[in-house]
Amino acid sequence: MIPDLYIANKNYSSWSLRPWVLLRHLQIPFNERLMPFAGDATSAIYRTFSPSGKVPCLTHGDIVVWDSLAIFEYLAELHPQVWPIHAKARAWARCASAEMHAGFAHLRSICTMNCGLRVRMAGILPELQGDLDRIDDLWNQGLERFGGPFLAGNQFTAVDAAFAPVAFRIQTYDLPMSGAALEYVDQLLDLPAMREWYEAALREEWRDERHEQEAHLAGDWMEDLRS
Incomplete structure (x- = not known):
């Protein structure tokens, strides 16, 4: 099963870039789910997939990982070349x-x-x-x-x-x-x-x-x- 990575605007979202570039450079397959910032409604929209209401958020089956450093560690369990x-x-x-x-x-x-x-x-x-x-x-x-x-x-x-x-x-x-x-x-x-x-x-x-x-x-x- 390929994980989904939820990110925000590529122009602005430094947090989104971190797991995205790691996955892409290491050629680990994933589905990109780009959710642009939406002003005051952003947090409510993001809470539909991310418990914190923030990105990045990685979902892998029924596993949800909603922090960039935690995403690194989760990926490292599956792909030792992460570290x-x-x-x-x-x-x-x-x-x-x-x-x-x-x-x-x-x-x-x-x-x-x-x-x-x-x-x-x-x-x-x-x-x-x-x-x-x-x-x-x-x-x-x-x-x-x-x-x-x-x-x-x-x-x-x-x-x-x-x-x-x-x-x-x-x-x-x-x-x-x-x-x-x-x-x-x-x-x-x-x-x-x-x-x-x-x-x-x-x-x-x-x-x-x-x-x-x-x-x-x-x-x-x-x-x-x-x-």
Whole structure:
């Protein structure tokens, strides 16, 4: 039985991207169920398939998994390539993924994901710079420790999927990274699965007012590449 993955707009939904790109890159079959944001009605609509009223949500027969990190772990029970093979790399990858899942609130709130925009920020607040510095350190640490080209070794795993939305944010807002971390951004953006997501995001005609306003607050829109 092929699982169903419920996601929201590809232009905006960073949480949806994480399990989607993992499944697509690892060539694990799934049915995509795209449910666009619907303003104030979104939560009620999403509760018809997701207990939290949020996406992503994976359904597999009568099993429902409604959190991105939990989806990683559920998939890993069925597909061991979801996490790195070696114990040290696997432990590091799980810690880094959990840190991404729970942290970096300033990056999330100031630089909302909007794949189709190019935004010039007036400046980078210290709290945002703190998030960026930590991501830069974490990425360079993983790439050096495990030899790259991915964060925990030579294979794309869940930890790369966990940070995939950051690559789109860096592209949208021209955020600074250093060393191998900068090259890693380009590598993520060039993955076939990431290009597929990005091209679909640009074709979307839906607009969600809350996400649009958040992007306006971030800075001046230099380009809008969406349909």
